[in-house]
Each structure stands twice: as C-alpha cells, then as structure tokens.
Amino acid sequence: xxxxxVVGTDGSDPAGDAVDWAAGEAGLRHRPLHIVHAAEIxxxxxxxxxxxxxxxxxxxxxxxxxxEERVRKRHPEVRVTTSLVVNSTVTAxxxxxxxxxxLVLGHRGHGGFAGLPLGxxxxxxxxxxxxxxxxxxxxxxxHGEVAVGHxxxxxxxxxxxxxxxxxxxxGARLRVVYAWQISAALAQSGYSVDEERMNDEQRARVIETYxxxxxxxxxxxxxxxxxxxxxxAALTRVSRTADLLVVGTHDRPxxxxxxxxxxxxxxxxxxxxxxxxxxx
Numbered sequence: 001x002x003x004x005x006v007v008g009t010d011g012s013d014p015a016g017d018a019v020d021w022a023a024g025e026a027g028l029r030h031r032p033l034h035i036v037h038a039a040e041i042x043x044x045x046x047x048x049x050x051x052x053x054x055x056x057x058x059x060x061x062x063x064x065x066x067x068e069e070r071v072r073k074r075h076p077e078v079r080v081t082t083s084l085v086v087n088s089t090v091t092a093x094x095x096x097x098x099x100x101x102x103l104v105l106g107h108r109g110h111g112g113f114a115g116l117p118l119g120x121x122x123x124x125x126x127x128x129x130x131x132x133x134x135x136x137x138x139x140x141x142x143h144g145e146v147a148v149g150h151x152x153x154x155x156x157x158x159x160x161x162x163x164x165x166x167x168x169x170x171g172a173r174l175r176v177v178y179a180w181q182i183s184a185a186l187a188q189s190g191y192s193v194d195e196e197r198m199n200d201e202q203r204a205r206v207i208e209t210y211x212x213x214x215x216x217x218x219x220x221x222x223x224x225x226x227x228x229x230x231x232x233a234a235l236t237r238v239s240r241t242a243d244l245l246v247v248g249t250h251d252r253p254x255x256x257x258x259x260x261x262x263x264x265x266x267x268x269x270x271x272x273x274x275x276x277x278x279x280x
Contacts, residue, residue: 004034004081006100008093008121011037011063014106018136019067021273022104023075025134028169031101032079033071037064038092039084060084090124100131102275107137126267127249132162132277134244135267147175147238148246149231149262152205157280159248160210164217166244166275173221175242178206179234180226195228202226232265239270246275 007022009015019035026033037060064082071080085092097103105122122135148163160176167174180202203226214222227234239245247263267274 002029002031003099003101004032005029005102005104006034006036006093006097007104008036008038008089009063009067009106011066012106012108014108014136016067016070016106018104018106019071020074021134021136023071023078025102025104026078027075029101032081033075034096034100035064035067035071035080035082036093036096037082037084038089039086040088057084057086089121093121093125094129097129097131102132102134103129104134104136107135122267123264126263126276127278129276129278132275134273134275136273137270143241143243144170145173145175145242146170146244146246147177147235147242149235149248149266150176150178150206150209151248151260151262152178152202152209159246159275159277160213161280162275162277163246164210164213164220166246167220168217170243172243173223175223175225175238176206176210177225177231177234177238178202178227179229179231181228181230198228199226231262232269235262235266236269236271239266239272239274242272244273244275245270246277249276249278 005022005026007019009019023033025031039057039060061084064084068080068082071078083096085096087095093103093105103125105125107122122133125133126135146163146167148159150160163174163176166172180198203224206224206226210222214220225234225238235245235247245266247266249260249263263276267276
C-alpha cells in the first residue's frame with residue numbers, strides 16, 4: 001500500500017484547513033489519508049493509558065469522528081484512517097509519520113492539541129521530521145504555480161525534487177527563486193556590483209543544478225526568478241500567488257537536519273502552504 005499522507009488535528013479552524021489540504025493532496029497523489037489526534041493526560045502521560053482514558057480521550061475520539069466525516073463527504077474517493085495517540089504531540093506526530101509520504105499541520109492550533117499552540121509544534125517538527133512537513137496557512141484559491149526557494153550552497157535533491165514532483169502532480173508551473181546579497185562589509189565600503197551580470201551568472205548556476213530534474217519532468221514549465229534582495233522577502237512575495245512554497249533544510253553533524261534562517265522566515269511570513277523538505 002502507498003505511504004499515507006498524515007495530518008494532525010485538534011479540531012480548530014486552522015487544523016480543519018490542514019485536513020482539507022491533506023485530503024486534497026491524498027486525492028491528487030492517490031494515497032490514503034491518516035488523521036492523528038494527540039492527547040496528553042498529565043501527569044500520567046504514558047502509553048498504558050488507552051483510548052478509554054477519560055474526558056480527554058472522549059473529546060479526541062469526537063474530534064477524529066467529526067474530521068473523518070468531513071473528509072468522507074468532501075473527498076469520498078480517499079481512503080481514511082484515524083488514530084488517537086496518548087503521548088506528547090511532537091512525539092506522536094513524529095512516530096505516526098515515520099512511514100508516511102508527508103506530514104501536514106495547520107499553522108496554529110489551540111490548547112486541546114497537546115496543550116501547545118500548533119505553531120510551537122510546527123517549529124519543533126520543522127527540520128526534524130523524517131518526511132516533508134507541510135504547514136498550511138493562507139492561500140486564496142488555485143494559482144497554478146508552485147514556488148521553491150533555491151540555495152546554491154546546499155544539496156539540490158530534496159526541496160527541488162519535491163517541488164518538481166508537486167508541480168507535476170498539480171499540472172502547475174514551477175517558479176525557482178534565488179535571491180542573493182552582498183556582504184554588509186562590501187556594501188559599507190561602497191563596493192560596486194554589476195547587478196545584471198551577477199543575475200545572469202547566478203541564473204546559469206541555478207539552471208545547471210536543476211537540469212537533471214527538468215529532464216525527468218519534461219512537462220513541468222519552469223520559471224527562474226533570480227534577483228538581488230533578501231531571500232525571505234522574495235519568498236514571501238511569491239507566496240502570495242503560489243499554491244505551495246517549498247523550502248529546504250540543511251545537514252548538520254551526525255546527519256541531523258537543521259532549519260535555516262530563510263526557511264524559518266518563510267514559515268512565519270508565507271501566505272500559502274509551506275513544505276519543509278530535508279535533503280534526500
């Protein structure tokens with residue numbers, strides 16, 4: 001069976017948006033949808049407490065039942081399963097998504113979801129998830145475009161591959177965004193930059209890095225956007241007319257991924273769903 005799309009829910013409106021997005025994604029990719037609610041029963045937060053453990057678990061079961069019904073009505077073609085997990089939210093979602101295709105969360109939640117605002121959960125999972133993490137926020141319709149922030153100093157396989165695949169699945173255009181800056185020291189010294197030449201040189205490097213993926217996805221229309229400016233500002237701007245923004249993480253010692261400052265900024269400021277993807 002195909003690996004599922006896993007989505008976390010706490011019954012809040014942002015979680016509902018995340019469920020709707022995940023269900024649509026499951027339909028596009030012909031994958032099952034697995035809906036997870038994490039219940040913390042403090043101070044007895046141990047696995048021996050089962051789904052019958054009090055009001056918290058009853059509320060969790062009600063949230064899952066309502067969410068499952070919502071998906072079945074809107075996406076009857078999607079196979080749906082649910083899970084009520086008594087554990088910390090981050091641990092529950094990480095465990096449930098270990099064999100998933102991707103993990104989907106709303107950008108915020110409320111205390112019913114493990115007692116933490118979902119924004120905190122997102123930040124703790126971003127860069128630590130074994131699978132792509134999609135944080136759903138904003139978006140006002142279908143624009144027919146996927147955008148990806150590209151880092152010429154990082155391995156291109158993870159975020160770029162995911163972005164090409166996402167664009168192909170949606171029949172969308174892919175916008176590859178690279179923003180460059182000169183150092184503060186050079187700027188203060190009055191160093192002169194031939195911006196047009198620099199843009200052309202950087203664009204050539206960008207095209208070279210994704211050339212193998214363009215051969216693999218020949219039907220995907222690709223637009224390059226190379227400019228001088230702050231990467232977060234550039235990604236925030238393109239997110240206003242994108243259906244999905246893709247950003248990557250960096251490797252750090254012992255193979256653990258790290259969420260960089262640009263990806264961190266994109267999560268906070270983007271106006272469409274953001275996929276955080278680790279190196280392949």
